[in-house]
Amino acid sequence: MGTPRETRTEQAAAIVDRLEETYPDSTISLRYSNRLELLIAVILSAQCTDERVNKETKPLFETYDGPEDYANAPQEELAEALNSITYYNNKAEYIRTACEKIVAEHDGEVPDTMTDLTDLPGVGRKTANVVLQHGHDIVEGIVVDTHVQRLSRRLGLTEESYPERIEEDLIEIVPEDYWQQFTHLCIDHGRAICSAQNPDCSDCVLADICPSEKGDSEIDLASGDVW
């Protein structure tokens, strides 16, 4: 078991420092060329890999151009275009109805406030935070996806389980300049080393400060289960 820094603020700073050094080019891995494409890609990425989403959105973005196209697309046609993505029927419905709302209430532009974004079908706080950060350069929170959720608990930054509660804890301790980057660093480290099922603690740059480190700790603090 590693020994965490004395305070959670110090722990967060040490984690950011080390992960930044390890993943200097860490950034969003979804592909898009405008705000609407970003919004659609993030809606599609719920419980689906970014790799799969990127594969599907390539032809999708060539077929549909602008919110009117999606709003006017027949449900079955749009669902068919997304059929290798998890929950594609629901997601097609979200995209269609979100675009109807964007056309009707926002002059065809993807909104730039948390309230207006989370008012769109299929858009929760996580999706809205990603769109604000990468589409509008507005950082007002920390995106808590499954990797951020797992790593934050394993590393002793929070004991909360729900993403919105975890975000509340993280914004108290992660330096504001790093709110956006923190997510990408956790995602990169979660994919490369600290995977859900079999983290490679012996090759981890955080091992000496991680209270879940497998060498000594019997417990995975993310799940509360024995390793």
Ligand code: SF4
């Ligand atoms: S890989 Fe192991 S040591 Fe590293 S952060 Fe994950 S649980 Fe901790």
